[in-house]
Amino acid sequence: MRILLTTTSYQDTPGDHHALLGAQDYEIHRERGPLPESRMLELAGQFDAFLCGDDEITRAVLDQSLPRLRVISKYGIGLDKIDVTACTEKKVPVLFTPGVNHTTVAEHTFCLLLALVRNLIDSANAVRKGEWKRITGHEIWNKTIGIIGLGRIGQEVAKRALAFGMKVHGLDPYWPEAFAKENGIERHETIETMLPHLDVLSLHANLSESTRHLVNAQRLKLTKPELLIVNTSRAELVHMADILVALDAGSVGGYATDVLDEEPPPPSHPLLRHPKALITPHIGSRTYESVPRQAMRATLNLVNYLKGEKDVIQANKW
Ligand code: NAD
Secondary structure, eight states: OEEEEOOHHHHHSOSTHHHHHHTSSOEEEEOOSSOOHHHHHHHTTSOSEEEESSOOBOHHHHHHHTTTOOEEEESSSOOTTBOHHHHHHTTOOEEOOTTSSHHHHHHHHHHHHHHHHTTHHHHHHHHHTTOOOOOOOOOOTTOEEEEEOOSHHHHHHHHHHHHTTOEEEEEOSSOOHHHHHHHTOEEESSHHHHGGGOSEEEEOOOOSTTTTTOBOHHHHTTSOTTEEEEESSOGGGBOHHHHHHHHHHTSEEEEEESOOSSSSOOTTOTTTTOTTEEEOOSOTTOSTTHHHHHHHHHHHHHHHHHHTOSOOOBSOOO
């Protein structure tokens, strides 16, 4: 059995998942992902299973991987780089790991937000250079945060926002009624009605055709000046060129993001050195606590599926 292992979080972080994978009678081929479609096409056809991160598994990759490929075990929850529709048509199970990284990503969301409002990076870097530069920041207490996508991560963000004394508004087509009622979250049916209330917008919807470019120039006309946007979901939820214009114009006061449209970004990426942008390299779920949980779940999914056991979490059905 040949397995393609591409996720670097999995490979680089200690945990029991290494022993479990090592105990199987598999030949493991390791690559440093996320791999573009071109590299996946070079490798496709040589493996019985993928244990992958955000590699581009397109229809073409899938076609070339069959008939040998039996299963895809995704390390993580976002499936936007996998053509799940094609996998379902070809009856290739896509396994994934929901419910193991929501607290870690919610913490990173607040790490970004607090760093943004208190100018943490500039202040700390100035001190490191020997300067005692005291930049005035903002509180988040009593401010209003709007959460797009009140799923697992969005709900953890809401709990933390409430603990900071923020007012919480939310938008999700699958409205978590009991959670929202218990926590006093104000419901919106559209982003248009929510945006004018907000000091902070936090993005937690999965990327799909309905969420691509959800934040765009048209909608940014509806915000208070200096809206802060935090994105720990997927870069494509915002229209990058429109965000850059809004940052320059001041309708967006800061954009803190863990995700970019190209990862790693080219040195010329226009957001990289923008003074109002704060970027982390997709580390939202990368903690010593969360990685072993995700990695163990992804390994269990793979091993159990290949043994014909039932304890697997599958995203697609036919
Ligand atoms: P989830 O499936 O529990 O929640 C996603 C929510 O978004 C769902 O409730 C869904 O109904 C909602 N949604 C879908 N379309 C919407 C729309 N048009 N408007 C508003 N809401 C919409 O997933 P999760 O575990 O909370 O993860 C959310 C996303 O976070 C993932 O899809 C992934 O892209 C991203 N993520 C990033 C990292 C990171 O390292 N930065 C780690 C894990 C997940």
